[in-house]
Amino acid sequence: MSMRRVVPTLFVAAVALLSVVLLCPPGFAQQPVAVPDTKQVLGLEGVKHNATGTLSIEKGTLQFKAGKKKADLPVTSINDVITGNDSQRAIGGFIGTLTMFGPYGSGRFLSLFRTKIDTLTIQYHDASGGLHGAIFTMPVGKAEDVKKELLAEGAKTTIPIEPAATGQAPASPKKEQKP
């Protein structure tokens, strides 16, 4: 009699556990991110400008390896991560369109690179507090993934990831206010 009660309970528990595992967003998985064909335009010490290599994030460290040269950076020292799309979102929009008619074309988006690549800009501090900046270009669609991983590992950003990019629907502020 007791076995008849226990078996369905165990079955329900197993199904629940399986569904949690399957529905868990991939961002929670601690798999190292590696992006080959990344160009370090400038900013990383010990690596030449425009060196092409692999950018990886593992165990709280951002690593860029180009041939024998490599640079390691603790992710917690990164205080801003901005993709090319972030810049366009921050500068574009209605206000940006209006200010485009300002003096010197002040609202127009000035892009540093051609648009068929992704860009990733990071700001980080060294041990004495000095600000550094590093710019990377990488295959299209990779910058958002790298940014997500960096934020998951403890980096900060001034431009949060768009809700659509995270794959989660944003919680409406009105709903939050309701008791």
Next chain:
Amino acid sequence: MKRAGHCYVFAFLVAASLFAGSARSAQDKKPQKISASAIQILLFQSDEVKLPAEFQMALYEHVIEELQKAGKFEHVYRDGDHAAANTKDLITLRSNVTGFKQGSERARQVTTVAGATSITIHCQFVDKSGKVQLERDITGKVRFFGGNLRATYDFAKKVAKEVQESF
């Protein structure tokens, strides 16, 4: 006829001596060089122009690199470096992007004359008491080949040249 020739020669000599004198007085009036052993570069501001992060960082990093190459200062400090506070004769470079002209790399490649990109930045070299020692509007351009990144490099080169002349 001979007298007229002498007059021309005399007039030429007078004009030449006047020109040489004015040039010498202009040299005498050259401003004294500013003395500083260290410089701190602050992150570029862009109040009027909306500047993408990558452009801002490229300007900042290129200027630091060019000033280090110039060798005019014992130390080139970055924004936020705590060690800069202990330097007595520190000069701080404050920069504000005031304008840009969007060019086109494709137009530059095709025509080599059209499509120039330029970026104008107001630079202030400020001493520790807050007094502006030097103020310049410096323009970085990319005219012929290369991406917009070259405009940031050109700007940094011009900043280094200005520093070489004034410090």
